[in-house]
Amino acid sequence: MSTVALETTPTLPEVHYLNADYGWRSWLFTTDHKRIAWLYLISITFMFAIGGLSATLMRLNLIEPSGLLFEPASYNKLFTAHGLVMIFFFLTQSIPTVLGNFLIPIMIGARDVAFPKLNLLSWYIYVLGATIFVLSLLTGGVDTGWTLYTPLSTTYANTNVLSATVGIFIAGFSSILTGLNFIVTIHKMRAPGMTWFRLPLFIWSMYATSVIFVLAMPVIAITLALIALERVWHVGIFDPGLGGDPILFQHLFWFFGHPEVYILILPSMGVISELVAAGCRKRIFGYSFVAFSSVSIAAISFMVWGHHMFLTGQSVYAGLVFSALSFAVAIPSAVKIFNWTATMHKGSVSYDAPMLYAIGFIGLFTIGGLTGLFLASMGTDVHLHDTYFVVAHFHYVMVGGAIMGYLGGLHLWWPKMTGRLYPEAWARFACLLVFVGFNLTFGPQFILGYVGMPRRYAVYPAEFQVLNVLSSAGASILAVGYVIPLIYFIWSALKGPIAGPNPWGAKGLEWTIASPPPTHNFERTPIVTEEAYAYGPEEAHVG
């Protein structure tokens, strides 16, 4: 067993990206990828609060079978707001725009992304879209569900469908530009010696995500534009009353929608690879298999959209193909799980918060993935479709997977972003709360779905109450688990102990520079001579 050198009494560097410039202009007109990451972190945390608040109110309402607080009309607006905010204004941005923006240039040895001004423009576009969307919520809200199914959204809904879709439409361009920026950055800006197979796995997953951004986001933009055409000018596209086809909308929506699911989970998978490597001080088992699984997930994700439509009356034979391809997309995810687990074998497993989040992710994502098989199977999907089983399944993937990864990543790189440590004991406690609260919230929903409770019900038969109350109780624990990190992160940014360049004893270019890094990241462009995760003795890892 070899050892790593850990600094004993670290100090903050005199000049770094946070104090190189002062004043609001230096932030709002910055082109530094690290500062833009902060702009995103603050704006998406605000959106997460809106999405989380609506979820809290929903769970409160569901304590009573007849609805504790709201009329169905208001409840419908709450779950629509929750879904749209979390999908389009939080999860889509979370890891790519915060951790991706901060880390991609540093991890590949570059001074910034390929197009720094475009990067800032992406943020402004996001803020514009989010502002319009939040205004549409404040002036009455939307009640179509996040899926915006037609002809409900085009002809029958009397709520702010148009302004909400304009907000989402605009925000989508922010993601397209971010994706474009990352693709070019990863292709053209890698430091000498940073070959594709020396890249950290986080970069592979961000690359796969960026490709989906560029290919899938235009589809939702077109689809939203078609909704506007029919809603405003009554052009018959989706409403059979106007000569349209309501199922066409679902094809377009899910052609975007399923790749979107992988926009949310692939970045998290990339983060988990980094957390496991740093948390075990070990090369990721089967590096190339994990890397290629990201790419194959991105590719297959475009060919499985019909599994959302088994019950629409689509051809049984089309259904067979979609079902088979949905099973195929499960395999690369399973490969990742097995490889992360194998990495822990004979590792040096840390019990710090980032590794705890990674362990939590592996457990929850395994359940989320396996319950996906119930829905990829056409036979079982019939009864489970549109029930709480589906809700539980995708929250195990989106919250148990994507958010656990995001939080774990924030904890791992927080010392790099701020130069300061967070309180480890509080972080472990919060992670435990998130894990327990999450399982208590969404575990009972699997049973609720199996016994038949449909999703998006403001009122429900009395016999489902106990399971609903359990779920709401879990949600309150989960909420506390999310608030605690917010508090200690703010404390840490101001008063936390100094971290030093590499508090984890981890490998990777980001840990070779000061914390917080200087504005241009590297004094001189690094020359890379070893693979990612080169923890072993020097001579062993010339990759």
Place this chain on the structure above:
Amino acid sequence: MHLFPIRPPEASTLAPQWDHLFYFLTLLTVFFSTLIFALVFYFAIKYRRRQKDEVPPQNEGNLILELGWTIIPSIICVFIFGWSSQLFMRSQRPPAASTEIFVVGKQWMWKVQHPEGPREINQLHVPVGVPIKLTMTSEDVIHDFGIPAFRIKKDVVPGIYSTEWFTATATGEYHLFCDQYCGMGHSHMAGTVVVMKPEDYERWLTSQMNVKPMAAEGERLFGQLGCNTCHPGQGKNAGPSLQGLFGSQVKLQNGQTLAADEGFIRQAILGPQAVAGYPALMPTFQGQLNEEEVLELVAYIKSLGPPAERKTKP
């Protein structure tokens, strides 16, 4: 009703078959989750970091393991795919001798009509042990007609007919839900399925007051709308006779040949296309008929007999 239900009632021929696959998948989920959890916890404890600065021995991975955990899950997936697809096919094909009941979804209620005439709202009375085929459509947005105790569910889409079927196996009352979000009153678009002994069902049917069978209602509409001027009982006029149309193959003027099922007849009433050999004279009835009236016309045209009677001997 149970205070803490953990499984829905099993009340159709499909339900036990469905549950078998569900239990298999649940076992599989429990097995693999337990395996992963156990390994993760075991490794986390056995290989916990003992010294702050330790670095463990490294390894590259193992091709045999990679192939193993790619191929074994793939084989399991192929097996599940085969099983579940077979179950799905069975759930989509109603037995030939099914009794037909018609369902129209509308914001926010289910309107059910039995061929014998009785109508009900948010209720569905059916006899036990008889295959029932539901022919369904919507007057506005997409709904979904699901009965958890039967393990069936199907979207009810405006503009087309969709079908689902079941054979109930136990008398009693069960939930029926709209499962596709359909606007403000979605969660109120729920009701009850009442499964009765066949003799009770007959009694229930006859106890409904002042009802005419759907086909008779359809015949009345057929006359009232003047359909019979062009579609005579026998022979041909401006349009073909509809005797024995249902179930036959119809050649259109554009060369297409279509099977004359319920959906075809609906389309022919609301958006007619000229049939080969006849002029394109028929007006559309879009906007003049609601979905229930169209269903009555369909029932009447179906009652005119199967295609076998249509064959004319040379």
